[in-house]
Amino acid sequence: xxxxxxxxxxxxxxxxxxxxxxxxxxxxxxxxxxxxxxxxxxxxxxxxxxxxxxxxxxxxxxxxxxxxxxxxxxxxxxxxxxxxxxxxxxxxxxxxxxxxxxxxxxxxxxxxxxxxxxxxxxxxxxxxxxxxxxxxxxxxxxxxxxxxxxxxxxxxxxxxxxxxxxxxxxxxxxxxxxxxxxxxxxxxxxxxxxxxxxxxxxxxxxxxxxxxxxxxxxxxxxxxxxxxxxxxxxxxxxxxxxxx
Ligand SMILES: O=C(O)c1cc(=O)[nH]c(=O)n1[C@@H]1O[C@H](COP(=O)(O)O)[C@@H](O)[C@H]1O
Numbered sequence: 001x002x003x004x005x006x007x008x009x010x011x012x013x014x015x016x017x018x019x020x021x022x023x024x025x026x027x028x029x030x031x032x033x034x035x036x037x038x039x040x041x042x043x044x045x046x047x048x049x050x051x052x053x054x055x056x057x058x059x060x061x062x063x064x065x066x067x068x069x070x071x072x073x074x075x076x077x078x079x080x081x082x083x084x085x086x087x088x089x090x091x092x093x094x095x096x097x098x099x100x101x102x103x104x105x106x107x108x109x110x111x112x113x114x115x116x117x118x119x120x121x122x123x124x125x126x127x128x129x130x131x132x133x134x135x136x137x138x139x140x141x142x143x144x145x146x147x148x149x150x151x152x153x154x155x156x157x158x159x160x161x162x163x164x165x166x167x168x169x170x171x172x173x174x175x176x177x178x179x180x181x182x183x184x185x186x187x188x189x190x191x192x193x194x195x196x197x198x199x200x201x202x203x204x205x206x207x208x209x210x211x212x213x214x215x216x217x218x219x220x221x222x223x224x225x226x227x228x229x230x231x232x233x234x235x236x237x238x239x240x241x242x243x244x
Contacts, residue, residue: 011038011065015238016211018042018069020189020221021061026053030060032225038065040234042094044219046071058091067094069187069217073127075099078109085124086113093122095187095217097167100126100154107161123185126158127167131190131203148172152179159184165216170205173213182214189219193237196223207237 019041023029029049043066049057050072061068070093074081081098088096098110107126114121128151129138135146143150148171155166155176165185168176173186192204199222210218220237227233 010062010067013039013041013067015039015041016215016217016241017207017224017234017237018044018187018217018219019224019234020044020046020071020219021049021225022046022221023049023225024052026057029057032230033061033064033066036224036231036234038067040231040238041224042067042069042217044069044071047073055091058093062092069093069095069097069219070122071097073097073099074110075102076106078106081106082109082113085110086117089114089117089120089122092120095123095125097125097127100128100158100166104157104161107158107163111162123164125165125167125185125187126154126163128152128154128158128172129168131169131201134202148175152176155180155184167219169203170210170213170215170218171203173210173215177214185216186214187217187219188215189221191218191220191223193220193223193233193240208240208243211241 021029021043043061045058045068058068070088074084085096098107111124114124129147133147138150151168151172158166159180167187169190170188176186188210190201190204191207191210192198194206198204207218224230224233
């Protein structure tokens with residue numbers, strides 16, 4: 001993968017891979033990150049690491065040249081969500097997210113909070129239906145649509161609020177790209193390279209399949225973080241994508 005050096009130590013990668021850093025130990029997380037190259041992926045920091053280690057863990061990754069997706073899935077009243085999204089932008093993250101089910105006024109407030117950041121604003125995306133949820137989980141919430149139908153409804157709402165894209169299942173990618181537009185970014189977890197364990201993920205796709213389906217960014221955690229040789233695993237995934 002080629003890269004372009006920008007101001008500070010930030011490196012811009014062409015890889016669509018976003019590695020999910022789900023660690024409860026800071027030293028283990030940093031040891032892993034020091035074995036991989038910011039030209040090969042971006043990093044996702046979620047609720048566990050952010051709660052344990054705070055904003056400094058984001059800066060630690062940025063100082064190593066990585067773009068950070070701050071995955072805190074904000075879901076609150078519009079005013080609170082807008083301020084939280086602005087705080088993420090102050091941290092200089094590359095991407096931040098909210099729950100689409102927070103509704104149109106919440107998403108619009110979040111988008112407007114990023115206007116003052118101009119071209120330095122992070123990408124703002126919304127979670128549709130979590131990949132761990134199935135029809136019965138939605139029924140418990142009074143939603144009678146299928147997960148794919150409900151996800152599309154939330155994705156259309158997200159688009160109408162002017163956000164950059166959604167987190168969804170790769171299996172919804174073809175449908176969303178044609179229904180909503182090619183520029184609308186799709187970020188998909190549940191990605192498993194050929195031969196790796198599915199674990200608790202249910203609706204999975206290989207990186208090549210996800211790319212072919214139109215996915216813009218693929219979130220991959222354990223197949224990379226638990227690999228004996230993470231740097232090579234990452235390079236192999238990127239090589240498979242170049243050939244796809
Ligand atoms: O928002 C997410 O990142 C997310 C949404 C979703 O619907 N499903 C999902 O698995 N994720 C996250 O994606 C990552 C997937 O990690 P692995 O299953 O280890 O590849 C984890 O950090 C999950 O929290």
